[in-house]
Amino acid sequence: MKDFTEKVLSKAAELGATYADVRIVNSKSESIQVKNGKVDTLASSSDKGFGVRVIVDGAWGFASSFTISDEEAERVAEEAVRIARASARLKKEDVKLAPVDPVEGKFENDWKIDPFEVPLEEKISLLLDADRIQRQRPEIKISEANMQFWRTEQTFASSEGSYIEQTKLESGAGIEATAIESGEMQRRSYPASFGGDYAAKGYEFVEQWDLPGHAEECAKEAAELLNAPQCPSDIRDLVLEGSMLALQVHESCGHPIELDRVFGTESSFAGTSFLTTDKLGAFRYGSENVNIVADATAPGGLGSFFYDDEGVPAQCVDIVKEGIFSGYLTSRETAAKMGWRSGGAMRADSWNRIPIIRMTNINLLPGDWTLDEIIKDTKKGIYAASVSSWSIDDKRLNFQFGTEAAWEIVDGSIGRMLKNPTYTGITYEFWGGCDAICGRDEWHLWGVPNCGKGEPMQTAHVGHGVAPARFRNVRVGVIENPDEEAED
């Protein structure tokens, strides 16, 4: 492969590139989905190609192809250079990159059982078991169980002398039960919604969740939600379950700390950020209990890697320290504008996309409470679990999230289940109300495999380590159900 990357890089240099890198990606994936007693999807996918990124006349160009050949190496390098020259027609200054030390090496994440080697029958059987148990509840009209696996091999070579080979194996699984009756539809999932939980681990990760062992409870809760009272419209203390809090971190912290958004380069699509550079080191993002890091080194994290797609080593970067906004996710280009070295957050969806700043594992550090202690300490609140709906404004201030289920907390005890829970707030006010975070024992690194950003659209695998936490005085129950008055 080194001959190929050399050919690309030397062609780019010959045509005037002052910087060039090439990434070759070869990936495969497997997807199994069981639905209502049948195997709905049994699919395999493979994908390979290479992308060339160049700076010519101080501007960026990128071209890519699914054909890895000597002829295509030259054509694609030429196309990238031509595109960069077109970009140079509209520039205010030359692109500058923060320095990085060249690296050569080969890396692979740790895993125990290769999911691609586990017999299909075994994987299907596990999902069918969970599905069968869910369907024992007559209210469950749609029962689903799924697994997904990816193996990605990437070679990165740059004109600055880096040559990095990385292999990443990832697994994920989950179940979902949908109860439908009289025009009402309610859903519960396990261990998280929208496909479950994901990690840079092998099949052992799927086994650890014991999907069949949780199917009965999942279905029971979905069925019970059908007749649960509507979540009241009120101001209450809100206790968030881990997978919901992971999305809260994702949307209200992960995205606004992307320095490209701050500089406006995502403004036409995803938007910008309220965390402008003047706020760095001074702005109170949350209460003093709130400590958040961007940790690309977390073992097993879906957002972990060894080197990013600019050849910058994985790092753990402080984002919020004792409530004060302290750092960004950066690239070589954005870091250079700040006079920094890159924090190593540039990743591309695959060979056919240019790297952009992506979340790594954005982790809320654990506190010293237990969930039981938080519940006991809450007089009038709601415990809300599992993502159902999410929306946030384009500077990441006003958010509104829905969860699959919630439970009332009254005088320190968990009470009745509530349906259609929603909550809303302004990011820094919400985090300002965070007064209790559970400890390390209840902390889990959740994997999110579908973070969308960029044009053309790119999907990133990212992680969020969280433990359940409490937020004071949150507005809950935004929607009103016309068929049923809120009970309080």
Add this chain to the structure above:
Amino acid sequence: MTIDNKNLFGKERLQELAEKALRVSDVDQTQVSIQVAKSSLTRFASSIIHQNVSETNGAIGVRAIIGKKIGYAESNSLEGEDIKNTVKKAVEFAQHQQDNPDFRSLPSPKPIPNSPQTYFESTAASTPEARAASVEDIVKTASKYRAEAAGSFSAAVYEQAIANSLGINAYNAKTSAELTMVMTADTGFGYSNRIAQDISEINAAEAAEEAAKIAADSRSPIAIEPGEYDVVLTHYCTEDMLRFLSWLGFSALALQEGRSFMTGKLGEKICGENITIWDDGLDPRGMVCPFDGEGVPKQKVDLIVNGVAKAVVYDSLTAGKEGKESTGHGTGGTGTHGPFAWNMFMKPGNTTLDDMIASTERGLLVTRFNYTNVVHPMLTIFTGMTRDGTFLIENGRVTKPVKNLRFTQSILEALSNVEMIGKDLIKQGMATVPAIKVKNFRFTGTTEF
């Protein structure tokens, strides 16, 4: 139509590859879909080009059927051995599958009608230099309004061959282009979007003028209280609502699973009598697509007529379950995600945006929605923010820009409260739609800008 483009494989070569893949398979039924695409996108922000990319890619998807067992495999390699391996993988997966009782058969061939033009040389020949020149025009317009431009200008050419062992052998080459931008003028924001199969229909300077004017007019917005307002929604907002309706309920799978808002309501009134929505992949006012992901010709389907829920769209699997014919809305792939209506139209009215504003005593003009998402699928309640130009209307005139608001609103309820409908149908990604005026639209929160 003769197509001569070095980026394309051409009909003969692509169909030959599909035939070759079919020959490798010896199972009961096989479907092969092959696509080759060349796409380019020029992205700009802060009035410079900061990302400028190009991609050449292929795809083969194989559905192998043994009895009622379905296996699926896909790859982006169209090289000989890789094609064989993809077919073999699909067959292997089918062998490990269980029966799908809903499966009847892959679709049989039907004549594909002569569709309006889908391939435009102007788009296929788009160059990075030409797109950069358009961005220069946009930036000049931005400067005129003391604004900064951000956005993207993309062009793509695709060709697709779909063949199955029952004799379907469909081929199409098509192009698409899209220009989208946000202008920022201090505290003001504006937006415009153009989408077309023929890139020469896109007038970058005119689109820039639209976005820049909104940005300039929305400087220094004031805060207003959330609550119910009469709203004038541009076609961007209308398309957003139709997109969610399609996703939530216009699919036969959603209906069959009982999760569609149309469940149990076919033949019943579900929104205002002035609302008629249909899907038509062959209407050149939209993004034309002659056949679906299974090679079945697209049929026009009336979804809502005069407020009454009429029908949903089908692919072969959902049609087979009801003993019906596919309407040509299969998405391809595994075939298990259900059909999808993505060439929708809303019947126009006879008014203009200005008429709607003039008729409004107190209300809001909304340029676009942002980050919309479903809160309650059966009640079609969705939430989102306004973005890139929200204005107060008082006594029939736009008086002030306002800070963005969050809405939480049932789409069908909004479509029951439509007072006026624009006469112009405007092409967007998934629907060709007019602007509408809606009474009592529910805003539930505000933000700081």
